[in-house]
Amino acid sequence: MTGAMRKLEITGLTKTFPGRRKAPPVEALGGVDLHVDEGELVSLIGTSGCGKSTLLRIVGGLERADGGEVLVDGEPVIGPGPDRGMIFQGYSLFPWLTVAGNINFGLKLAGVPSGRRSQRVAELLGVMGLAEHAGRLPRELSGGMRQRVAIARALAPEPDVLLLDEPFGALDAQTRLSMHEFLRSVWHRTGATILMVTHDVDEAVYLSRRVYVMHAHPGRIVDEVQLPFEPGLGPSIKRSPQFLDIRDEIHEALVSEDAAEREPASSS
């Protein structure tokens, strides 16, 4: 592998949810290994119910694993903390706080002195293109703008890893595309280490340096694709043959699971 520093390292992660009533237990994760290097943007892709969100929640400390290990900078994760900023699909902004108040929230908890705080908030408002909306409440913002605030809020305490749980899933197609550009620019400017969960193949291929493909029952990683694109290339790469080939390859990797599920006898 590359000589880059391992920021996030997951080994042998297992998680089983007890079945409701008489239903059998659900094996959400059956021994997952993955890693994210410092400054890398990695996507985890899979159909719904494959355990990808469970994995992200375990990394975030919001869910406990049954077995295995999650290390951030070599230290085991035992609960939620500001070193792992998390961005949810939606509705996670504090509705009574303004845009600036939301971004300020984590800084205040961290005990950052107020002068430094307002400086950092102003800086993030600028980076996120939110400066003129600083005093607005979340309900006055569009969906895309809300997610930008959520990203700014998670970035404010300078987390080691940023965890994105289908962050653009609830947005309309146009907004999603502009958010892709936005996330790319944020990633370039901040050099953040990002693990993103998605079910959108184009999104994963366009944004990531590396993509893990997950299958369900039990949740496991079946494929890992290194993306060859130079970071900083615009949306035109989406039409390049290479991009389309990789996209098809990942689509196939995802679909093979469906085939296996339909005919359990033929699965390996």
Place this chain on the structure above:
Amino acid sequence: MPTGSAASAGTAAATSAPAASRPSPAPAGRGRGKGRGRRPILLLELRSQLPGYVRWLLAALGLAAVFALWLWAASRPSRTVIVPSPGDTWTALRELWTDGLLWSDLTASGERILYGYSISMAIGIVLGVAMGSLLAVEATFEAPIAFMRYVPAAALTPLMMSWLGIDESPKITLIVLGTVFFNVLMVGDVARAVPRELIEASYTLGARRTTVLGRIVFRHSLPGIIDVARINLAAAWLMLVVSELLAANEGLAFRIIKAQRFKNYDTMFAVLLVFGVVGVVTDLALRWLRNLSSPWARP
């Protein structure tokens, strides 16, 4: 009126010419009118908006109807059901005011409500937020509260008077008992409705449990809690009346009992009016407080 299928009633006149040149719409199958769909009827559309002036007009109509009913009842000669006229009631109200009785009754009753209901809300907020956030607290308190909720608080009046005497403490206790169980359960529901994402987001931003309870769960619940206070305040007044009916020297309900002894129907009506007005005023004040404290939660 020959309207096209897509034309609304409002533009029917304007579209009549093009409609004529088009092939005539298929014979209406089910509807009585021409064209497809069910024509909307003003005032009868479920969940639709009303123009502001229509709202005010209807509200005025409702009040006028009640007043007319009162006038009619007062004009009916009867030896048993005696209804004082609005004029007599107004005179009685002015007399109560000039005697200073109205003010002393209002403050006596208001103080009981204030103390009793503040205690009840304080317990309701602390226990309710805890029950809505912690399954352990909910599991512990749910059964006893569900049981106590079904014991009519008014039935505890004799017991409270034997235990606590006849001064203020049994009255305040009765107001607490008559409202606290509803407050706890309803605040619990409000706290339970705090989106999970908000709690999880604040954990990942470095918040501790106590911080989350105070700064997130309570803050998000605040408008809902004020609404709970607003709704259950009526039950507090009910318990106040029960307690004043049995033993009191002053207070609004006491004034009604006293008026009954002298068959002062106009005074009784005057006090009933005061109850209604005080209720509406506190209701509006709490709504205002909710909107002021949490403009983001305005419907």
